[in-house]
Amino acid sequence: MIVSAERYELESELTNLIEINLANEKSMRQLEDNILDNLKNCDPKKILDDDEIINKLDNTKDESSRIKK
Numbered sequence: 001m002i003v004s005a006e007r008y009e010l011e012s013e014l015t016n017l018i019e020i021n022l023a024n025e026k027s028m029r030q031l032e033d034n035i036l037d038n039l040k041n042c043d044p045k046k047i048l049d050d051d052e053i054i055n056k057l058d059n060t061k062d063e064s065s066r067i068k069k
Contacts, residue, residue, distance in 0.1 A: 024067045031060050031067075 035057065042053050 027067055028064065031064055035060055 038053055038056050039047070042050055047053060
């Protein structure tokens with residue numbers, strides 16, 4: 001009886017971890033797509049002077065670090 005209860009808990013935990021992992025992978029893909037879109041749409045000659053792009057990249061880096069934890 002105890003073994004089946006523990007097995008159920010472990011299976012439930014595994015399912016939860018898989019769902020979290022899938023959500024994190026989706027978030028990472030969205031972040032990567034946003035970076036590429038932002039870089040594609042900015043003027044290459046002014047990319048280092050574009051505060052909006054720099055802030056977005058910085059925020060993306062922070063979000064990516066949070067997801068990886």
